[in-house]
Amino acid sequence: MDALDGNAIGGLLQEVFGAEMTAATGTCANCGATGPVAETVVYLRAPGTVARCRNCSSVLMVFVKVRDMYCVDLRGLATLASSP
Numbered sequence: 001m002d003a004l005d006g007n008a009i010g011g012l013l014q015e016v017f018g019a020e021m022t023a024a025t026g027t028c029a030n031c032g033a034t035g036p037v038a039e040t041v042v043y044l045r046a047p048g049t050v051a052r053c054r055n056c057s058s059v060l061m062v063f064v065k066v067r068d069m070y071c072v073d074l075r076g077l078a079t080l081a082s083s084p
């Protein structure tokens with residue numbers, strides 16, 4: 001399974017958050033690393049879509065599509081802030 005980066009889920013994030021989020025800054029709840037969503041490590045079939053911290057590999061975000069609804073788990077993120 002190949003790892004992608006956060007740009008691979010730009011469209012998904014747009015659908016879930018209703019905004020362009022790849023430039024948003026996330027903070028890992030495990031190690032405290034911060035960086036743009038575009039730089040997370042993304043697996044598209046994990047199952048669902050999983051974004052992991054590039055620093056510690058902790059799971060930051062999980063997206064699972066059930067019927068036409070996304071179930072989103074952001075517990076791995078301490079913060080997620082859109083850039084101005």
Ligand SMILES: [Zn+2]
Nearest residue numbers: 028031053056
């Ligand atoms: Zn981390």
